Amino acid sequence: TPSHRAPNHKSRLRRGGGGEEATTFTCLPPKDDFYQNSSIHLSQQITLGDVTSVNPIRPDECPEEIADDEEVWGSGDQVFHVHDEDSIFIQPEEEWQEHGEEEHDVQCKDKGVPAIMRCFDRTRIFVKAGDGGNGAVAFRREKFVPFGGPSGGDGGRGGNIIVEVDGAMNSLLPFRKNLHFRGEKGGNGRGKKQGGARGEDVIVKVAPGTVIREAIKGGVDGDVLLDLLHPGQRACLLPGGRGGRGNASFKSGFNRVPRIAENGEEGPEMWLDLELKLVADVGIVGAPNAGKSTLLSAISAAEPNIANYPFTTLLPNLGVVSMDFDATMVVADLPGLLEGAHQGYGLGHEFLRHAERCSVLVHVVDGSGTQPEYEFDAVRLELELFSPVLSEKPYMVAFNKIDLPEVLEKWSSFEQHILSRGVRPFAISAINRQGTHDVVLAAYQQLRKELELKKEVENLNVPVNLNHVAEMIQKQRSISMNDFEIIHDAKTSTWNVVGAGIQRFGQMTNWQYSESLRRFQHALDACGVNKALIKGGVKEGDTVIVGEMEMIWHDSAEKVGSSNMTKAGNVKWPRWN
Ligand SMILES: Nc1nc2c(ncn2[C@@H]2O[C@H](COP(=O)(O)OP(=O)(O)OP(=O)(O)O)[C@@H](O)[C@H]2O)c(=O)[nH]1
Numbered sequence: 001t002p003s004h005r006a007p008n009h010k011s012r013l014r015r016g017g018g019g020e021e022a023t024t025f026t027c028l029p030p031k032d033d034f035y036q037n038s039s040i041h042l043s044q045q046i047t048l049g050d051v052t053s054v055n056p057i058r059p060d061e062c063p064e065e066i067a068d069d070e071e072v073w074g075s076g077d078q079v080f081h082v083h084d085e086d087s088i089f090i091q092p093e094e095e096w097q098e099h100g101e102e103e104h105d106v107q108c109k110d111k112g113v114p115a116i117m118r119c120f121d122r123t124r125i126f127v128k129a130g131d132g133g134n135g136a137v138a139f140r141r142e143k144f145v146p147f148g149g150p151s152g153g154d155g156g157r158g159g160n161i162i163v164e165v166d167g168a169m170n171s172l173l174p175f176r177k178n179l180h181f182r183g184e185k186g187g188n189g190r191g192k193k194q195g196g197a198r199g200e201d202v203i204v205k206v207a208p209g210t211v212i213r214e215a216i217k218g219g220v221d222g223d224v225l226l227d228l229l230h231p232g233q234r235a236c237l238l239p240g241g242r243g244g245r246g247n248a249s250f251k252s253g254f255n256r257v258p259r260i261a262e263n264g265e266e267g268p269e270m271w272l273d274l275e276l277k278l279v280a281d282v283g284i285v286g287a288p289n290a291g292k293s294t295l296l297s298a299i300s301a302a303e304p305n306i307a308n309y310p311f312t313t314l315l316p317n318l319g320v321v322s323m324d325f326d327a328t329m330v331v332a333d334l335p336g337l338l339e340g341a342h343q344g345y346g347l348g349h350e351f352l353r354h355a356e357r358c359s360v361l362v363h364v365v366d367g368s369g370t371q372p373e374y375e376f377d378a379v380r381l382e383l384e385l386f387s388p389v390l391s392e393k394p395y396m397v398a399f400n401k402i403d404l405p406e407v408l409e410k411w412s413s414f415e416q417h418i419l420s421r422g423v424r425p426f427a428i429s430a431i432n433r434q435g436t437h438d439v440v441l442a443a444y445q446q447l448r449k450e451l452e453l454k455k456e457v458e459n460l461n462v463p464v465n466l467n468h469v470a471e472m473i474q475k476q477r478s479i480s481m482n483d484f485e486i487i488h489d490a491k492t493s494t495w496n497v498v499g500a501g502i503q504r505f506g507q508m509t510n511w512q513y514s515e516s517l518r519r520f521q522h523a524l525d526a527c528g529v530n531k532a533l534i535k536g537g538v539k540e541g542d543t544v545i546v547g548e549m550e551m552i553w554h555d556s557a558e559k560v561g562s563s564n565m566t567k568a569g570n571v572k573w574p575r576w577n
């Protein structure tokens with residue numbers, strides 16, 4: 001029925017900013033649809049970008065239009081367009097260098113692979129939660145209140161970075177357009193105790209099956225932060241910075257006219273590696289030209305490119321297979337595997353990871369090949385070399401092109417070979433749909449078994465906490481100011497005070513107000529920095545660095561309780577992480 005078909009191969013990706021919209025290149029109907037509705041008899045087709053091409057794409061050309069690199073900001077009116085001629089090849093690595101990072105190792109398999117293939121299932125993005133708004137200094141001025149009290153409002157909280165699974169996406173290609181996501185800054189506080197507005201959140205939409213890691217240098221995989229499987233799952237990844245307090249919040253018996261307000265807290269930022277592992281039930285694997293795409297087109301309404309040409313399929317195709325009864329499954333047709341793929345031959349292992357999430361594999365063997373048995377063993381070996389997870393998955397073997405007489409001749413020796421491996425192979429002709437139904441049925445039965453097993457395991461599992469990253473950051477924010485370390489560099493007479501609590505305090509200090517310096521120095525006294533410095537042997541004129549604040553130490557403190565330091569003239573404020 002048309003209502004269950006993908007409405008359009010270009011679906012809309014909504015982003016936090018509201019106004020701006022991007023086009024995804026793919027469309028997968030929400031998975032729930034497949035299972036809820038029992039009346040689907042027409043199989044569906046899912047196209048993962050129409051880039052499966054007969055002619056292999058040369059690395060220096062790209063079938064898609066060159067996308068503008070564009071930033072997504074929390075507020076819709078602030079979208080920055082960065083035009084970049086070379087944006088076919090997105091190179092976030094360069095930006096790492098801009099941000100003062102060391103050169104990032106580009107993995108060699110990334111080189112020369114067209115961006116459309118590289119970004120299909122892996123990408124690197126930058127996220128930054130919004131900074132908090134600054135607090136205000138203001139005093140009430142009313143007709144009959146000559147000495148009005150402080151009335152500066154607090155800044156608003158910065159926007160969060162939220163990650164959400166969008167069931168309509170099935171590739172990471174939309175990120176080719178946007179790789180910067182920034183939560184909106186909170187509004188500044190104003191007079192009359194008016195608080196600043198809350199910064200708008202940015203929602204980063206990802207496809208089901210996306211694994212998110214913190215990007216780290218040197219081509220090593222960072223820790224997995226999130227493993228998002230189900231449409232609708234939502235995780236708060238980075239919490240926005242707290243708003244700075246206005247002077248109304250600093251009023252006390254001791255200080256009735258505080259001329260001080262805080263800066264908003266800076267929002268945390270991060271580079272993330274996104275990796276998509278398609279969520280399909282069944283994966284079709286096999287050597288190039290074996291007839292994998294033909295099989296998919298025979299069992300579903302998918303129309304993948306088919307040609308007598310190795311590597312016709314460059315990106316996985318998905319199809320929905322419906323049985324006569326109320327049951328469907330999602331089948332993925334993967335690019336062909338060559339012997340030595342793990343060493344970078346052919347498409348290498350670029351797409352094998354998608355098979356990891358499949359419950360069952362269907363291994364198609366080209367019966368018209370010179371040595372089908374050898375081909376079978378070679379592909380099995382590649383699966384094993386890729387990961388034991390893959391080689392342990394239940395699999396069916398489909399000996400294809402049985403409609404050709406010379407293929408039929410080879411069948412019985414092939415069958416014997418596979419039987420000796422403990423598996424009963426199927427003989428099929430994908431092109432004539434001969435025997436394909438048996439393969440589908442067998443795969444489906446196996447799938448049911450696997451799902452039952454999975455269910456049992458899942459029932460034992462406690463529900464996952466998706467907000468753990470944000471919670472960890474919040475916890476770090478509450479680290480006590482007393483928790484610091486002092487590093488002394490005798491050569492330059494520099495004392496470096498390192499501690500998340502005190503650095504945050506420094507970052508939120510608004511030096512534009514005269515009382516701020518006193519408050520900062522008071523804090524250094526109170527949390528024991530001064531004492532520790534004296535104990536360490538600090539001398540007149542030494543430089544003391546707290547976070548990114550540079551100060552000069554003076555021995556002659558006039559009174560106890562205030563610090564011995566004056567601010568160095570040139571205060572630099574690099575980014576605070
Ligand atoms: N005679 C015959 N030819 C077939 C059969 N199945 C596929 N073919 C042909 O084999 C060739 C390759 O088919 P594809 O489905 O593109 O093979 P593939 O495994 O997807 O190939 P790659 O995507 O390149 O890995 C095409 O020319 C098909 O027409 C079959 O059952 N019988």
Ligand SMILES: [Mg+2]
Pocket residue numbers: 292293294304305306312313333335
């Ligand atoms: Mg194919």
